Amino acid sequence: MNPTSTQTTENFEFLFYPKVVSGQCALENLPTELAGNDAQKPLVITSQAVARNGLTKILVKAFYDSAVVIGAIYDPVLDYAGISQAQQAARLFSERGCDAIIALGGGPVVALAKAVNVLVSERQATLQPYYNGTPIAGPLKPLIVVPSGASDGQEAMPAMTVDNRAIASESLYPGVFVLDGRVTIGDSPSCVAESGAIALAQAFTALTMEAPNPMIDALAHPSLDLLARYLLPAVRRPKDKAAGLAVANAAVLASAACANSGTGSVFVLGEALAAATGVSLGKCLGILLPFAIGALRQSSRPVRDALCLAVAGLEGFAAIPAQERPNKGLEMAAALARELKVALPASLQALRVQHHLLDPVAQAAAQKSAGRFTAAECRAILGRAWEANA
Amino acid sequence: MNTSRYPEIKPGQKWIKRFYLAIMLWTVGKAIPVAAKVDKEVKKEIDKLPNNFTLRLMVLPERAFPPFFYAKMLPAFVADKGLLPYGLQMILHKDKEGKLHYQGADPRGKKFDLSMAFKSLEAAMMVFTFRESSPTGYAHDRFVVEGYLPNATIFMRVLDIVQVYLLPKLIARLAVKRYPSWSEMSPLKKHINRIIIYVRAFTF
Amino acid sequence: MKTIAGSNNRILEINLSTQQFHESAIDPRDRELYLGGKGLGLKLLYDRMTPGVDPLGEHNMLALCTGVLMATGAPCSGRFEAVTKSPLTGIMATASCGGPFGMALKTSGWDGLILTGKAAAPTYLVIDSQGVQFKAADGIWGQDTEAAQEKLLEEGKGAIVIGQAGENLVRFANIRSGHRFLGRGGMGAVLGAKSLKGIVAKGGEVRIAPIHKERFSKINKRLGRSINRNPVTSGSFRYYGTNANVHLSNAAGILPVRNFTGGSHGEAHKVSGETMAEQFKTTWDTCKPCLIKCGHRGTINGQSRPIPEYETVGLLGTNLEIFDPVVISEWNELCGQYGMDTITLGGTLAWAMEATEKGLIQTDLKFGSPQGVSEMIARIALGQGIGQDLAMGSRWASKKYGGEDFAMHVKGLELPAYDPRGAVGQGLAYATANRGGCHLSAYVLALEAFFGMADPYALRWKPYMVKFFEDVYAAVNSLHICHFTAFAVELEPLLIKLSPTFVVKILNQNLSPLALNLMDLSFWPELWHAILGKRYIPYLSMLKFRKAGERVHVLERYMNTREGISKKDDTLPRRLLTEGRRCDSEQHTVPLEPMLEKYYKIRGYDADGIPTPRTLQKLGIAVK
């Protein structure tokens, strides 16, 4: 870590809003968490995949011997959060007289839950006003997230992406995250690897941002540390409860850290690529990350020791000579990202991304980055990722 | 969309676990007053509690099941076991003379100076199957304390000792932080007390 | 006039950038393996194109191929095929058309032509037996298809042209020839990007004669007879056009209503073929030569107009909750002038209407009201305002504005007017069709929903049925002969004709291969063999013919996987997977997953939907 003088010269701001409950029979805390928010009847929103894996049954079991009645389990969500399903769920919510929302799953499920929450709390028929920039008044109904193995990195952020459009608002923070090994197991190696890649990208972004912020570091540190320990085992054995739980924890923390640090270059690039090709964000990031890190190593931008500390751990960090730490940190991070190759395609070419798309993607990313980096830089990274030579 | 595809779900009951916990609570409840008589350590702790003091150990949610007016029809020996009507409860009362009594599981018309509530059935199971010692349970927020915290710590100390008496060493080790050594409790005394407690707890 | 026996096997390769052309011959082996038409076109591009090129760039190629049957006088054989990489879907697109251009091209002595490069200025091509002349198209650039075509036809017997839509790179612009269209996949935009307004072929320079004349004419007559015997080809289609399907679909609950939320509608009869036939006093207006004569014209508001096809009625009509045949035919005409695919346009408009309703975009479009539709069609064709976005198709638009779950497309190609929730086999066919949401890849729903020859909801043998018809139709498109002859060819042979429907149905549910083998397909291969003078071995040659179809289909699939297609793309609009129809009390959805896995197995694809090397090698496709 840097000498404090540089760490505290500038002002910083920090917020880690959601409460995290993680571990053995964490699910059984749900009734108490609901009661703590004065709620008795939650609407559960989840995806077909989750339901198919029988996780909804586990959730229901967790409510046994409690005063809670589950308003409904709305489970037709696929891989997309859209207004039409949000409207249906909102209708269920009001018909059953629910007073809280539980999102069982990750990515689109959480986004949808947030959308439903806005619809029912703000009494709106559509999200149109918010697309047009109307702020969400809030406070919204209590929202509890029970993440599954798959995450898109937006769960713990004060934002939602519904119908491919992002809406940001303080009131979109979920109140509680309940992580339980029975639920956080992954479907397949690739699905774990994808959420791992996203978490990795976010934690990396947080730990390498220019303006140092001890609290964001403190938040991103355990995330990256957990990933370094558990990601590979989780990818190898997706049904391993302990590893799965650890990765899910890392994902939540990374996402929360990213909410403070802002999305970094690699993330913007990945999103642009995913949008253009229809390949999932996780795959894109998994491929891009090593090359993005490589690009950072070549650039002269200073990198803080926090990164090295997080990925190397106390012992490892102490063993590395002081001046080598920043570089070593990047190296190890890149190595960690490269390990995902066991479950993800090695290059964009292997993914059969059409070559003529790379230029427009690079431009789109550069445009979205608001001048933080140029199209040329993006194109260079994409080019290397396409042929997969670092 | 026809909403019948997404029915309302009323969660059920885990009967076996309820039954197990009911027995445990009942046993502990009966054992503590006896222990308070035979073991000076326990006595010392109990004395720290103010007189005319009612405390309870329970499992949330506290609710009548089946509702009260049915419960009234149930024979007392069912009700007192805390099996059915009032959720799972163990009520102890320290009277004016400072004697401790077990008062079954019926909270009606009682006012509690201290009540410790397990957040959920599973949380109670964690502790009462000794997967978590009571301090760990406390650290993991398995139960919430209502009332004056120092009294709670006293009560938990009492629980520890009583567990040492009730359980074979192998299990008791898991239940307490540090198993009492020679200095604190001589094996002979321990075994004698243990027998007394068992006999008196289950006879009258 | 020079007479050519069999087929003249000459391909004309044109480079628009360099304004040069050269001739190349068709490898006899390719002719054996890929028959002609679609199959040959795909093979030619497979040999010449590299994956990952920009569909609107100069490296994209467009092949126009005729089949062996063309110009031999075989019934319903006046069709040619176009193959290219589609700007709408980003993968291979094939389209078939019955316009006069095919005949003209073939009788100018060419079996097909391949376009590549990009002209510097607007151009049109004149083709004769000698080759190509490149002519400046300044005069006709910007004109609608009808005017432009008239101008071109002064120089030849058959032409293809694009309209303003094609010039403005509307991703679903089509190519016109006569009154028929190369409809789907946005081939118009490909020509537009090459700034090629049209091609005219002189025609009438050579005559094509089959090698085994008498055998050919014998089969010809027999086929003709069974076409005239079949109730569809000689009945409903002949007198009411494809529109006759409206009643059938409505009854089966597979008619798209209100962007695929309905399934059937009380007012559907207003737009059925029967109604239109008597309301508009329809007469025939068909491809040549044709026996079925499904194409019709009628006098609407005093002027003679083409009667919209079923797909047009379904997607520009019922799917927008519009039941006025007059406005539908107006829009149909409009699309014809601009040169736009009515199916994709309809699907996109439906999406726009629902998106407006759900507050995702602001337009004045509304379900059930014709207000502003024709204006929107114009804005799309001319790329004005939000029309620019809709001109990219519903996939692109929904990516930008949201509403992907009700954008009714597969692989970017909008669904035709059959709702697979009432015929799950068709659902699988949509998901696996090579060019995207396409009903002509395997028309299983005819058995499921129309003829009652298969249970619409039984899953067991659907993958097999889909594969069977995919192979057959791929082969049919390579002959090349009209799809609708299938009704006659497949259903007229004695065996199937005599066996009662319920038996066929039971067979299809339990042992589909048996049921489908009752259909004797020998007409098609026999014609092909007769023309090329090859020896026809009963049954075996038919199997070889089906094998060729399989080869064509798998080749196209393989080319698509090189463009990034995999299992993730073999899916259906989320609405079909999660929501039930309003007309259906059991709220059926399409159980795609199980069918898909089985389908991959029998197709010889791996779990991710990529053809395995073994499969390719078995079919004699060289891996690249």
Add this chain to the structure above:
Amino acid sequence: MLLPSFYDFCCRVRTLSGINALEQIPMQLGRMHASHPMIVSDKGVGAAGLIDKVIQALGDGLKIGAVYDQVPVDSDYKVVDDAAKVYRRNGCDAIIAIGGGSVIDTAKGVNIVASLGGDTLLAYEGFGAVKHPLRPLVVVPTTAGTGSEMTLVAVIADPDRKIKMLFPSYFLLPDLAVIDPRMTLTLPDFLTASTAMDAMTHACEAYFCLEKNPLSDSFALRAIQLISQNLLNVVKTPGDLHGRLALANASAMAGIAFSNSMVGMVHNLGHTVGALCHVPHGVAMSIFLPYGLEYNLGKSADVIGELLFPLAGPEAFHATPKKERPAKVIAHLRQMNEALHAATQGKHPRCLKEITGRDGAQLVPRTLLPVIAEAIMLDGARLTNPEEFLPADALPVLERAWEGMPLGH
């Protein structure tokens, strides 16, 4: 950093930190739709001129509804009700608390009554009584130590029943914690030392006590590092703004850490001597901390050994073999106390017997030790100490701490 079998973590406090963080309060309040805050504080803070500093920093961005600076050292529910009345009378819509633990707790109490209605706090006693969001609460800590700006519990006395009421609820977490070194600039050196050591204790105990978890560990590590790097400098050069800020940040992060992973026997002893002999909290902490670590060596030596990393820096950590680290940690802390003792001309005591009241008399007479030992049973922190801790165990610890000798085994 291994994942514990179970943990929960919550610190939904927006933290503003920096040389001129105070100036941002109006903007932040506006974000929460509040424009009319009441300032809660105590006489000492007022006397030190901190209230004026804050008001001045707020500028005319927003209008102060009222200033209530009557909070006593250990405040009770009557004060709370009183302040709540003031809040209502002036139609305030937010609270700014300026001060230490007691002020902040009071402000939390006031917020309950002010937001949920009713006219006395007693109505909300007991667990889970507060289950709705409250009005915005801004906290400006003036001692870089207590870390109570990050805790979810309000401890408020009930003089009639002679008990301390606990109000634990996540809605009691402040909405905004403003960490500005100007608030601690005037702190005398020995107070700086003891409060910083208080924070140090929070961090250390958070790191080795039962409910430790990756997050609390990470915050604790950084807190310890900041303190050990800055404390001595600040005590020597009190004007060092950056150092002050570092300590303030450290205290906040230590607060985050310990409020999510319980504290142990050090606090247990500290609370007890505080209650019985009125020993200042920080002082007690700095004295007992080495003993706490030493006592728990049996159960968690490895964890304690890791503390050497933030205390002495990575190089020293790497240089020391694993076995010797715990001893090194304890030695390092003792020596830190020595250094502070020297730097404050002996105003920072090293052992119990050195603690003196204003009149110079010993605060902890040796005869009292057995009583203290018995009294530890009354404190909850006992439970979360890794090692069992009973009066019998406490007595030797106390005696050694009185003498200032290491515990030894």
